[in-house]
Amino acid sequence: MPLINARREYKRQVEEGRQAPKRETTFEHSYVDTLLDIKLPEEEGDRPLTEDEIVALCSEFLNAGTRTTSMVKNPAVQERLHAEIEAACGDGEVSEEAVQGMPYLEAVILEGLRKHPPGHFVLPHKAAEDMEIGGYLMPKGATVNFMVAEMGRDGRE
Structure with a gap:
């Protein structure tokens, strides 16, 4: 929250003209800036995001990229998955019916959900x-x- 609050204060000072905008990167805005600018629709109370919501979204954003690399650490799992998919589908499209006959794929998905539940x-x-x-x-x-x-x-x- 200290980093988010610092960004909130910086945006406020820029909007009030008390501070000139800094170009910190090649981008004008940060991800946090977009979260601070969000206003939920009327059915959600026509309100900005709460601090807890901003923290949760930042956490999801930062963690999303790390979970997808876990299979790279285990090439044997990749090879076995590839072999099962190729045996079931060949070079063709992976259909829902084909997926139903892939127990190893199901096991990998369930293990991923166990280790990293949504x-x-x-x-x-x-x-x-x-x-x-x-x-x-x-x-x-x-x-x-x-x-x-x-x-x-x-x-x-």
Whole structure:
């Protein structure tokens, strides 16, 4: 948030004419600038993004490029996937029917989703009664969030 707030302050000073715009890169605006300029439609309250929303979008933006390179680290997986796809489709188009017959492809996709789930939490749950979870007392009505990414990496189960 300090970096986002610094950019917000810089934009405000430029808009008020108290500071001349700097050309920091070949681009006029940063990704954060676009997020600060977004105004959600009326059905969303006709409001700017919240700080939490900006942080989440920045996190997604920064992490998106790192997940796609994980298969490069394992050429054996690439080769096996390529062989399965070639056996099922040859040089032709990959159809939905062909994909249904590719168990290794399905396993790789499911493993990718386990290690990098698209959502970090499932929908929040409320405790129906006082209960103990992992040595902690959860009082009736308490909201409990389950961290899917952490559950998928837990080697105990």
